[in-house]
Amino acid sequence: MLTISKILRCQRLVQSPVVGLLYRKWHKEAIQVAWQKPKIGWTKLNFDGSSKGKTGEASIGGVFRNHNAEFLLGYAESIGQTTSTIAEVAALRRGLELVLENGWGDVWLEGDAKTLVEIIVKRRRVKCPEIQRHINHINLIIPEVNNCIVTHIYREGNRVADKFAQLGHQLEMPQIWRDIPPNVVLPIMQDDADGKIVLRKR
Template identity: 35%
Template sequence: MAMNQARFHNNHIDRKSVRDFTILKKFNVSTHHSTNTVIKGVLWQPPLINWLKCNIDGAAKGNPGLASCGGIFRNHVADMIYCFVEPLGTASTFQAELCRAMRAIEVAYSRNWKNIWLETDSVLVVFLAFKNLNSNVTWNLRNRRNNVKLLLRQMNCIVSHIFRKGNQVADTLANFGSSLSSLASWHFVSDFVKDSLVKNKLGIPSFRICNS
Protein backbone atom coordinates (compact mmCIF):
# COMPACT_ATOMS: atom_id res chain seq x y z
CA MET A 1 0.00 0.00 0.00
CA ALA A 2 2.79 2.43 0.93
CA MET A 3 4.57 1.73 -2.38
CA ASN A 4 1.36 2.37 -4.35
CA GLN A 5 0.83 5.66 -2.49
CA ALA A 6 4.40 6.70 -3.27
CA ARG A 7 3.91 5.91 -6.97
CA PHE A 8 0.70 7.95 -7.03
CA HIS A 9 2.42 10.83 -5.26
CA ASN A 10 5.33 10.85 -7.71
CA ASN A 11 3.04 10.65 -10.73
CA HIS A 12 0.92 13.49 -9.32
CA ILE A 13 4.01 15.66 -8.86
CA ASP A 14 5.22 14.94 -12.40
CA ARG A 15 1.85 15.83 -13.92
CA LYS A 16 1.60 19.01 -11.83
CA SER A 17 5.12 20.08 -12.85
CA VAL A 18 4.35 19.63 -16.54
CA ARG A 19 1.06 21.54 -16.17
CA ASP A 20 2.72 24.42 -14.30
CA PHE A 21 5.53 24.60 -16.84
CA THR A 22 3.03 24.76 -19.72
CA ILE A 23 1.09 27.60 -18.07
CA LEU A 24 4.25 29.59 -17.40
CA LYS A 25 5.39 29.23 -21.02
CA LYS A 26 2.02 30.51 -22.29
CA PHE A 27 2.53 33.70 -20.24
CA ASN A 28 6.15 34.00 -21.43
CA VAL A 29 7.45 33.61 -17.90
CA SER A 30 11.11 32.58 -17.76
CA THR A 31 11.85 29.47 -15.75
CA HIS A 32 15.13 28.64 -14.08
CA HIS A 33 15.86 24.95 -13.72
CA SER A 34 17.80 23.58 -10.79
CA THR A 35 21.22 22.17 -11.59
CA ASN A 36 20.90 19.65 -8.77
CA THR A 37 20.61 16.05 -9.88
CA VAL A 38 18.41 13.43 -8.30
CA ILE A 39 17.99 9.71 -8.78
CA LYS A 40 14.45 8.59 -9.60
CA GLY A 41 13.12 5.05 -9.74
CA VAL A 42 11.33 3.80 -12.84
CA LEU A 43 8.97 0.92 -12.10
CA TRP A 44 7.35 -1.36 -14.70
CA GLN A 45 3.66 -1.91 -13.95
CA PRO A 46 1.63 -4.98 -15.02
CA PRO A 47 -1.76 -4.58 -16.72
CA LEU A 48 -5.18 -5.35 -15.29
CA ILE A 49 -6.74 -8.81 -15.50
CA ASN A 50 -8.00 -9.54 -19.03
CA TRP A 51 -5.56 -7.04 -20.50
CA LEU A 52 -2.14 -7.55 -22.05
CA LYS A 53 0.63 -5.01 -21.91
CA CYS A 54 3.03 -4.68 -24.81
CA ASN A 55 6.26 -2.78 -24.28
CA ILE A 56 7.81 -1.71 -27.57
CA ASP A 57 11.11 -0.15 -28.51
CA GLY A 58 13.35 0.44 -31.48
CA ALA A 59 17.02 0.70 -32.32
CA ALA A 60 18.58 2.69 -35.15
CA LYS A 61 22.11 3.48 -36.28
CA GLY A 62 21.63 6.91 -37.77
CA ASN A 63 18.58 8.89 -38.89
CA PRO A 64 17.97 7.44 -41.38
CA GLY A 65 19.98 4.32 -40.69
CA LEU A 66 19.84 0.59 -40.13
CA ALA A 67 16.85 0.08 -37.83
CA SER A 68 15.05 -2.68 -35.95
CA CYS A 69 12.27 -2.97 -33.41
CA GLY A 70 11.00 -5.31 -30.74
CA GLY A 71 8.02 -5.83 -28.47
CA ILE A 72 6.91 -8.06 -25.63
CA PHE A 73 3.39 -8.93 -24.44
CA ARG A 74 2.85 -9.71 -20.75
CA ASN A 75 -0.23 -10.50 -18.67
CA HIS A 76 -1.47 -9.24 -15.30
CA VAL A 77 1.00 -11.38 -13.34
CA ALA A 78 3.91 -10.18 -15.51
CA ASP A 79 4.32 -13.49 -17.35
CA MET A 80 5.51 -13.27 -20.92
CA ILE A 81 2.92 -14.33 -23.49
CA TYR A 82 4.69 -13.46 -26.73
CA CYS A 83 7.55 -11.36 -28.04
CA PHE A 84 8.77 -10.28 -31.47
CA VAL A 85 11.81 -8.70 -33.08
CA GLU A 86 11.96 -7.28 -36.58
CA PRO A 87 14.74 -5.81 -38.72
CA LEU A 88 13.46 -2.79 -40.64
CA GLY A 89 16.29 -2.09 -43.05
CA THR A 90 17.12 1.57 -43.57
CA ALA A 91 14.56 3.80 -41.88
CA SER A 92 14.21 7.17 -40.17
CA THR A 93 13.62 7.35 -36.43
CA PHE A 94 9.96 8.24 -36.99
CA GLN A 95 9.45 5.32 -39.38
CA ALA A 96 11.08 2.88 -36.96
CA GLU A 97 8.96 4.07 -34.05
CA LEU A 98 5.80 3.89 -36.14
CA CYS A 99 6.61 0.37 -37.38
CA ARG A 100 7.05 -1.02 -33.89
CA ALA A 101 3.65 0.32 -32.83
CA MET A 102 1.96 -1.02 -35.96
CA ARG A 103 3.56 -4.45 -35.57
CA ALA A 104 2.38 -4.70 -31.96
CA ILE A 105 -1.20 -3.83 -32.91
CA GLU A 106 -1.19 -6.23 -35.86
CA VAL A 107 0.08 -9.07 -33.67
CA ALA A 108 -2.51 -8.36 -31.00
CA TYR A 109 -5.38 -8.27 -33.48
CA SER A 110 -4.29 -11.46 -35.25
CA ARG A 111 -4.34 -13.30 -31.90
CA ASN A 112 -7.67 -11.82 -30.84
CA TRP A 113 -6.12 -9.84 -28.00
CA LYS A 114 -8.57 -6.96 -27.90
CA ASN A 115 -7.53 -5.24 -24.63
CA ILE A 116 -4.02 -3.91 -25.20
CA TRP A 117 -1.86 -1.48 -23.25
CA LEU A 118 1.00 -0.19 -25.39
CA GLU A 119 3.94 1.30 -23.52
CA THR A 120 6.73 3.15 -25.29
CA ASP A 121 9.22 5.94 -24.80
CA SER A 122 7.72 7.72 -27.85
CA VAL A 123 4.06 8.32 -27.07
CA LEU A 124 4.07 11.39 -29.34
CA VAL A 125 4.82 9.24 -32.38
CA VAL A 126 1.88 6.96 -31.65
CA PHE A 127 -0.40 9.96 -31.15
CA LEU A 128 0.69 11.63 -34.37
CA ALA A 129 0.42 8.43 -36.37
CA PHE A 130 -2.97 7.18 -35.16
CA LYS A 131 -4.83 10.15 -33.67
CA ASN A 132 -3.81 13.05 -35.86
CA LEU A 133 -5.26 12.63 -39.34
CA ASN A 134 -2.84 15.21 -40.71
CA SER A 135 0.30 13.49 -39.48
CA ASN A 136 3.07 13.23 -42.03
CA VAL A 137 3.35 9.48 -42.63
CA THR A 138 5.47 8.54 -45.65
CA TRP A 139 3.69 7.02 -48.65
CA ASN A 140 5.22 3.56 -48.21
CA LEU A 141 3.70 3.25 -44.72
CA ARG A 142 0.44 5.12 -45.32
CA ASN A 143 -1.72 2.17 -46.37
CA ARG A 144 -0.43 0.03 -43.52
CA ARG A 145 -1.05 2.85 -41.04
CA ASN A 146 -4.61 3.26 -42.31
CA ASN A 147 -5.26 -0.49 -42.01
CA VAL A 148 -3.94 -0.49 -38.45
CA LYS A 149 -6.25 2.41 -37.61
CA LEU A 150 -9.17 0.25 -38.75
CA LEU A 151 -7.97 -2.56 -36.47
CA LEU A 152 -7.83 -0.17 -33.54
CA ARG A 153 -11.52 0.63 -33.93
CA GLN A 154 -12.23 -2.99 -32.98
CA MET A 155 -9.90 -2.99 -29.97
CA ASN A 156 -9.50 -1.35 -26.60
CA CYS A 157 -6.06 0.23 -26.70
CA ILE A 158 -4.34 2.65 -24.35
CA VAL A 159 -0.86 4.12 -24.78
CA SER A 160 1.49 5.31 -22.06
CA HIS A 161 5.03 6.59 -21.76
CA ILE A 162 7.85 4.88 -19.92
CA PHE A 163 11.45 6.03 -19.60
CA ARG A 164 13.99 3.86 -21.36
CA LYS A 165 15.38 2.66 -18.03
CA GLY A 166 12.05 0.97 -17.36
CA ASN A 167 11.76 -0.45 -20.86
CA GLN A 168 14.87 -2.62 -20.84
CA VAL A 169 13.26 -5.84 -22.08
CA ALA A 170 11.89 -4.21 -25.23
CA ASP A 171 15.14 -2.28 -25.72
CA THR A 172 17.15 -5.52 -25.59
CA LEU A 173 14.81 -7.18 -28.07
CA ALA A 174 15.04 -4.23 -30.46
CA ASN A 175 18.83 -4.31 -30.45
CA PHE A 176 18.78 -8.06 -31.04
CA GLY A 177 16.63 -7.48 -34.11
CA SER A 178 19.46 -5.71 -35.91
CA SER A 179 21.30 -9.05 -36.16
CA LEU A 180 18.39 -10.79 -37.92
CA SER A 181 17.32 -10.90 -41.54
CA SER A 182 13.57 -11.33 -40.99
CA LEU A 183 10.80 -11.10 -38.40
CA ALA A 184 11.17 -13.54 -35.49
CA SER A 185 8.96 -14.31 -32.50
CA TRP A 186 8.93 -16.48 -29.38
CA HIS A 187 6.44 -17.81 -26.84
CA PHE A 188 9.17 -18.60 -24.33
CA VAL A 189 11.59 -16.47 -22.35
CA SER A 190 14.98 -16.18 -24.04
CA ASP A 191 18.08 -16.13 -21.88
CA PHE A 192 19.19 -12.69 -23.07
CA VAL A 193 16.08 -10.98 -21.61
CA LYS A 194 15.47 -13.26 -18.61
CA ASP A 195 17.17 -11.05 -16.00
CA SER A 196 15.20 -7.96 -16.99
CA LEU A 197 11.95 -9.91 -17.06
CA VAL A 198 12.52 -11.27 -13.55
CA LYS A 199 13.35 -7.77 -12.31
CA ASN A 200 10.06 -6.42 -13.69
CA LYS A 201 8.06 -9.34 -12.27
CA LEU A 202 9.52 -8.80 -8.79
CA GLY A 203 8.77 -5.08 -8.90
CA ILE A 204 12.41 -4.02 -8.71
CA PRO A 205 12.81 -0.48 -10.07
CA SER A 206 15.46 0.79 -12.45
CA PHE A 207 17.02 4.17 -11.73
CA ARG A 208 17.63 7.24 -13.85
CA ILE A 209 19.58 10.42 -13.05
CA CYS A 210 17.79 13.67 -13.81
CA ASN A 211 17.67 17.31 -12.73
CA SER A 212 15.60 18.02 -9.63
Protein backbone atom coordinates (compact mmCIF):
# COMPACT_ATOMS: atom_id res chain seq x y z
CA MET A 1 0.00 0.00 0.00
CA LEU A 2 1.31 3.47 -0.90
CA THR A 3 1.78 5.81 2.02
CA ILE A 4 1.42 9.58 1.66
CA SER A 5 5.21 9.98 1.75
CA LYS A 6 5.67 7.42 -1.05
CA ILE A 7 3.03 9.10 -3.19
CA LEU A 8 4.75 12.45 -2.76
CA ARG A 9 8.09 10.91 -3.74
CA CYS A 10 6.45 9.43 -6.87
CA GLN A 11 4.98 12.82 -7.77
CA ARG A 12 8.36 14.50 -7.39
CA LEU A 13 9.94 11.84 -9.63
CA VAL A 14 7.35 12.28 -12.38
CA GLN A 15 7.74 16.05 -12.21
CA SER A 16 11.54 15.81 -12.30
CA PRO A 17 13.09 17.69 -15.29
CA VAL A 18 15.25 14.64 -16.13
CA VAL A 19 12.28 12.28 -16.28
CA GLY A 20 10.33 14.85 -18.31
CA LEU A 21 13.22 15.17 -20.76
CA LEU A 22 13.44 11.41 -21.22
CA TYR A 23 9.69 11.21 -21.72
CA ARG A 24 9.73 13.91 -24.39
CA LYS A 25 12.71 12.27 -26.12
CA TRP A 26 10.93 8.92 -26.44
CA HIS A 27 7.69 10.50 -27.59
CA LYS A 28 8.94 12.83 -30.30
CA GLU A 29 6.98 12.55 -33.49
CA ALA A 30 8.54 10.02 -35.87
CA ILE A 31 9.65 11.10 -39.34
CA GLN A 32 7.53 9.77 -42.18
CA VAL A 33 9.68 8.37 -44.97
CA ALA A 34 8.46 7.21 -48.38
CA TRP A 35 10.21 6.45 -51.66
CA GLN A 36 9.13 8.80 -54.45
CA LYS A 37 8.68 8.02 -58.12
CA PRO A 38 10.64 10.08 -60.65
CA LYS A 39 8.91 12.33 -63.16
CA ILE A 40 7.74 10.95 -66.51
CA GLY A 41 10.73 10.33 -68.75
CA TRP A 42 13.16 10.16 -65.83
CA THR A 43 15.03 7.15 -64.45
CA LYS A 44 15.72 6.89 -60.75
CA LEU A 45 18.74 5.17 -59.24
CA ASN A 46 18.78 4.25 -55.58
CA PHE A 47 22.21 3.07 -54.49
CA ASP A 48 23.74 1.68 -51.31
CA GLY A 49 26.96 0.26 -49.92
CA SER A 50 27.49 -2.21 -47.10
CA SER A 51 30.52 -3.05 -44.96
CA LYS A 52 30.34 -5.76 -42.31
CA GLY A 53 31.74 -5.14 -38.86
CA LYS A 54 35.19 -6.40 -37.93
CA THR A 55 35.93 -8.12 -41.23
CA GLY A 56 35.16 -5.05 -43.33
CA GLU A 57 33.83 -7.24 -46.13
CA ALA A 58 32.00 -4.81 -48.37
CA SER A 59 29.47 -4.92 -51.16
CA ILE A 60 27.50 -2.52 -53.31
CA GLY A 61 24.07 -2.49 -54.89
CA GLY A 62 21.56 -0.35 -56.67
CA VAL A 63 18.23 -0.33 -58.46
CA PHE A 64 16.87 1.65 -61.42
CA ARG A 65 13.13 2.33 -61.74
CA ASN A 66 10.97 4.44 -64.05
CA HIS A 67 8.14 6.90 -63.36
CA ASN A 68 5.71 4.03 -62.77
CA ALA A 69 8.06 2.53 -60.18
CA GLU A 70 8.71 -0.34 -62.62
CA PHE A 71 11.97 -2.22 -62.29
CA LEU A 72 14.50 -1.55 -65.04
CA LEU A 73 17.79 -2.86 -63.71
CA GLY A 74 19.48 -3.90 -60.50
CA TYR A 75 23.13 -4.55 -59.71
CA ALA A 76 25.15 -6.02 -56.87
CA GLU A 77 28.71 -7.13 -56.23
CA SER A 78 31.21 -7.84 -53.52
CA ILE A 79 34.13 -5.38 -53.48
CA GLY A 80 36.42 -6.93 -50.86
CA GLN A 81 37.47 -5.35 -47.58
CA THR A 82 36.84 -1.64 -47.25
CA THR A 83 34.88 0.97 -45.31
CA SER A 84 31.18 1.70 -45.58
CA THR A 85 31.95 5.17 -46.97
CA ILE A 86 34.03 3.77 -49.82
CA ALA A 87 31.32 1.17 -50.46
CA GLU A 88 28.71 3.94 -50.73
CA VAL A 89 30.74 5.98 -53.21
CA ALA A 90 31.63 2.85 -55.21
CA ALA A 91 27.92 1.98 -55.42
CA LEU A 92 27.15 5.41 -56.88
CA ARG A 93 30.06 5.22 -59.31
CA ARG A 94 28.94 1.82 -60.60
CA GLY A 95 25.39 3.06 -60.94
CA LEU A 96 26.52 6.03 -63.02
CA GLU A 97 28.56 3.76 -65.27
CA LEU A 98 25.37 1.78 -65.90
CA VAL A 99 23.52 5.02 -66.64
CA LEU A 100 25.93 5.67 -69.51
CA GLU A 101 25.88 2.06 -70.70
CA ASN A 102 22.08 2.13 -70.93
CA GLY A 103 21.80 5.60 -72.43
CA TRP A 104 19.54 7.07 -69.75
CA GLY A 105 19.47 10.85 -70.12
CA ASP A 106 17.39 12.25 -67.26
CA VAL A 107 18.48 10.61 -64.03
CA TRP A 108 17.66 11.04 -60.35
CA LEU A 109 20.39 9.67 -58.06
CA GLU A 110 19.40 8.94 -54.47
CA GLY A 111 21.26 7.42 -51.54
CA ASP A 112 21.11 7.31 -47.76
CA ALA A 113 24.70 8.50 -47.13
CA LYS A 114 23.99 12.18 -46.45
CA THR A 115 27.64 13.24 -46.27
CA LEU A 116 28.40 11.64 -49.64
CA VAL A 117 25.40 13.36 -51.26
CA GLU A 118 26.60 16.72 -49.91
CA ILE A 119 30.13 16.08 -51.21
CA ILE A 120 28.79 15.36 -54.70
CA VAL A 121 26.29 18.23 -54.77
CA LYS A 122 28.73 20.83 -53.39
CA ARG A 123 31.72 19.37 -55.28
CA ARG A 124 33.82 19.15 -52.13
CA ARG A 125 37.19 17.48 -51.95
CA VAL A 126 38.00 14.85 -49.32
CA LYS A 127 41.26 13.80 -47.68
CA CYS A 128 40.97 10.07 -48.42
CA PRO A 129 42.67 9.44 -51.81
CA GLU A 130 40.56 6.38 -52.61
CA ILE A 131 37.28 8.18 -51.98
CA GLN A 132 38.48 11.20 -53.95
CA ARG A 133 39.40 8.96 -56.87
CA HIS A 134 35.85 7.61 -57.00
CA ILE A 135 34.43 11.13 -56.68
CA ASN A 136 36.63 12.40 -59.51
CA HIS A 137 35.26 9.63 -61.73
CA ILE A 138 31.69 10.47 -60.68
CA ASN A 139 32.29 14.16 -61.45
CA LEU A 140 33.43 13.20 -64.94
CA ILE A 141 30.33 11.11 -65.63
CA ILE A 142 27.63 13.47 -64.33
CA PRO A 143 28.17 16.15 -67.03
CA GLU A 144 27.66 13.45 -69.69
CA VAL A 145 24.11 12.89 -68.42
CA ASN A 146 21.48 15.18 -69.93
CA ASN A 147 19.82 16.06 -66.60
CA CYS A 148 20.95 14.77 -63.23
CA ILE A 149 19.80 15.46 -59.68
CA VAL A 150 21.31 13.99 -56.51
CA THR A 151 19.33 13.71 -53.28
CA HIS A 152 19.54 12.13 -49.84
CA ILE A 153 16.88 9.85 -48.41
CA TYR A 154 16.76 8.13 -45.03
CA ARG A 155 17.57 4.42 -45.12
CA GLU A 156 13.90 3.61 -44.53
CA GLY A 157 13.22 4.90 -48.06
CA ASN A 158 16.26 3.17 -49.56
CA ARG A 159 15.38 -0.40 -48.62
CA VAL A 160 15.45 -1.90 -52.13
CA ALA A 161 18.98 -0.63 -52.76
CA ASP A 162 19.98 -1.96 -49.35
CA LYS A 163 18.67 -5.41 -50.31
CA PHE A 164 20.76 -5.38 -53.47
CA ALA A 165 23.84 -4.35 -51.48
CA GLN A 166 23.19 -7.21 -49.04
CA LEU A 167 22.90 -9.61 -51.99
CA GLY A 168 26.35 -8.47 -53.05
CA HIS A 169 27.88 -10.13 -49.99
CA GLN A 170 26.72 -13.49 -51.33
CA LEU A 171 28.10 -13.10 -54.84
CA GLU A 172 31.42 -14.30 -56.19
CA MET A 173 31.00 -12.31 -59.39
CA PRO A 174 29.25 -8.98 -60.12
CA GLN A 175 25.64 -9.49 -61.16
CA ILE A 176 23.10 -7.44 -63.10
CA TRP A 177 19.35 -8.10 -63.21
CA ARG A 178 17.41 -6.69 -66.17
CA ASP A 179 13.61 -6.34 -66.31
CA ILE A 180 13.00 -9.04 -63.67
CA PRO A 181 14.25 -8.37 -60.13
CA PRO A 182 15.23 -11.04 -57.60
CA ASN A 183 12.27 -12.26 -55.53
CA VAL A 184 13.72 -10.95 -52.28
CA VAL A 185 13.14 -7.31 -53.31
CA LEU A 186 9.61 -7.72 -54.69
CA PRO A 187 7.65 -6.98 -51.47
CA ILE A 188 9.66 -3.81 -50.79
CA MET A 189 9.34 -2.67 -54.40
CA GLN A 190 5.58 -3.04 -54.11
CA ASP A 191 5.60 -0.99 -50.90
CA ASP A 192 7.56 1.74 -52.68
CA ALA A 193 5.22 1.69 -55.69
CA ASP A 194 2.23 2.02 -53.35
CA GLY A 195 3.82 4.99 -51.59
CA LYS A 196 3.98 3.17 -48.27
CA ILE A 197 5.16 5.39 -45.43
CA VAL A 198 7.80 3.95 -43.10
CA LEU A 199 8.26 5.65 -39.75
CA ARG A 200 11.75 6.64 -38.71
CA LYS A 201 12.35 7.25 -35.01
CA ARG A 202 14.13 10.51 -34.27
